[in-house]
Amino acid sequence: MMVNLVSQLSTTLASIILFNPNIEITFHEYSSDGFRRSEAYKTIENYLSSKSTEQASKLKADVFKDGKCIVLHMEDYEEVSDVFQGIKLSWSKVKSIPTTQVISFYATSTEKRHYKLSFHKRYRDQITKTYLKFVLEKGKEIAAKNRQRKLYTNVSGQSYSTRSKKNMWSHVVFEHPASFDTLAMDPVKKKEIMDELVNFSQSKDYYARIGKAWKRGYLLYGPPGTGKSTMIAAIANFLNYDIYDLELTSVADNTDLRNLLIETSSKSIIVIEDIDCSLDIASQRKKIGKKKESKEKKKSVMEEEEDLEDDNKSSKITLSGLLNFIDGIWSASCGERIIIFTTNYVEKLDQALIRSGRMDKHIELSYCKFEGFKVLAKNYLGLESHNLFGIIENLLEETNISPADVAESLMPKSIKGDAETCLENLIQVLKTAKEEARKKAEEEERLKAEEGIKKSEFAEEAVKEEELENLF
Ligand SMILES: Nc1ncnc2c1ncn2[C@@H]1O[C@H](COP(=O)(O)OP(=O)(O)OP(=O)(O)O)[C@@H](O)[C@H]1O
Numbered sequence: 001m002m003v004n005l006v007s008q009l010s011t012t013l014a015s016i017i018l019f020n021p022n023i024e025i026t027f028h029e030y031s032s033d034g035f036r037r038s039e040a041y042k043t044i045e046n047y048l049s050s051k052s053t054e055q056a057s058k059l060k061a062d063v064f065k066d067g068k069c070i071v072l073h074m075e076d077y078e079e080v081s082d083v084f085q086g087i088k089l090s091w092s093k094v095k096s097i098p099t100t101q102v103i104s105f106y107a108t109s110t111e112k113r114h115y116k117l118s119f120h121k122r123y124r125d126q127i128t129k130t131y132l133k134f135v136l137e138k139g140k141e142i143a144a145k146n147r148q149r150k151l152y153t154n155v156s157g158q159s160y161s162t163r164s165k166k167n168m169w170s171h172v173v174f175e176h177p178a179s180f181d182t183l184a185m186d187p188v189k190k191k192e193i194m195d196e197l198v199n200f201s202q203s204k205d206y207y208a209r210i211g212k213a214w215k216r217g218y219l220l221y222g223p224p225g226t227g228k229s230t231m232i233a234a235i236a237n238f239l240n241y242d243i244y245d246l247e248l249t250s251v252a253d254n255t256d257l258r259n260l261l262i263e264t265s266s267k268s269i270i271v272i273e274d275i276d277c278s279l280d281i282a283s284q285r286k287k288i289g290k291k292k293e294s295k296e297k298k299k300s301v302m303e304e305e306e307d308l309e310d311d312n313k314s315s316k317i318t319l320s321g322l323l324n325f326i327d328g329i330w331s332a333s334c335g336e337r338i339i340i341f342t343t344n345y346v347e348k349l350d351q352a353l354i355r356s357g358r359m360d361k362h363i364e365l366s367y368c369k370f371e372g373f374k375v376l377a378k379n380y381l382g383l384e385s386h387n388l389f390g391i392i393e394n395l396l397e398e399t400n401i402s403p404a405d406v407a408e409s410l411m412p413k414s415i416k417g418d419a420e421t422c423l424e425n426l427i428q429v430l431k432t433a434k435e436e437a438r439k440k441a442e443e444e445e446r447l448k449a450e451e452g453i454k455k456s457e458f459a460e461e462a463v464k465e466e467e468l469e470n471l472f
């Protein structure tokens, strides 16, 4: 009887060992030489963080963003489950300690960890081909969300704490509070921009398929104080990107520009503010024209000297240098990038610079209208409606005022300042702006009329002179 039981048990064990229906995949923490921490291990750790938080009984905490963000991971020997397309899987964290003691400077050589993934063998294809790719992508997304974002500049300054390699960029932590929620603009336009950004950030495969660098160019234009810089910060916060604020006047030449761009990382926005001022592109075009002219007609020594002085004063970056960069020749090396130009004078820009394909989308940020005002009133005063809103709506229709000026009027001028006082203050500002605009228009009319009179007097004079000349 006893012999029978033992033989039965051993048969069952043998069948379990021989016919184990599960497949196990291990992901080791360190590379086989023991020096490099595996990217896949870190990514899986990130992917499992939310599942660990929900399921594991022993957790380990990692603190990010100067203590503002805590991420929990499962401790050694813990196990969590996952479900993918209806398939049940399990992840466990295993620690192994070598039996022979090795004396080493590296802590890694004594304790070895790995994640072990188990699933039924009938799902081998789905797991190895689809699930693992999904885990790595999700893990990377989580890591990107948790990282401390940075604002880089190529202008060297004392306030910028850290300088990256080759001293090309210096950076500070990027903590601008702007968001699309607090941005005052037409809600339809806002939604369209947000949808497009999401679409862009998820289009890696699409860009790879069509053979284009994964980048998108935006031109933000409009009068001062309409929210161009605020929108850049909102985009960075929305997509969780770094910002590279490129000051073209501090870039020596095209090579310098290329080196700066090579150093930018993926998931970043490269910004050139006031592009019309930072690069005298229009005059470069004229200069090329002038050079052609000078070949045709000989120039005086003085004219040549004037041209040379002009050349020395202007930046050595050429329009073609900048266009090369935008076209992705230098930026195609890795990852997703957004390029944003801002300007107050869109009409001054060279068409080559802003044609579609380079600047894929042109966004006009304009004067504050009622929809924009409602966003500002909610942000600044916590108001969604008020009986003064009607008057403000009418005045905004008749007046050009920037969101920055509206925002300024809505800020309480004293601690006791209440919402109604702020709205009345804004009404006053709008009435004054309207009155000033009316006076300005009248003055312009008057000047035009005077010019007209002068011109007709001049014409009459000329006719009289001609008549006199004809008499003699
Ligand atoms: N559309 C807007 N929504 C919310 N706040 C705005 C908006 N526009 C301007 N502001 C407020 O006005 C301030 C100035 O705006 P911002 O710097 O974005 O303007 P800008 O268009 O970049 O101006 P400039 O052309 O002078 O660079 C911001 O700090 C913000 O508080």
Ligand SMILES: [Mg+2]
Binding pocket: 228, 229, 230, 273, 342
């Ligand atoms: Mg600005």
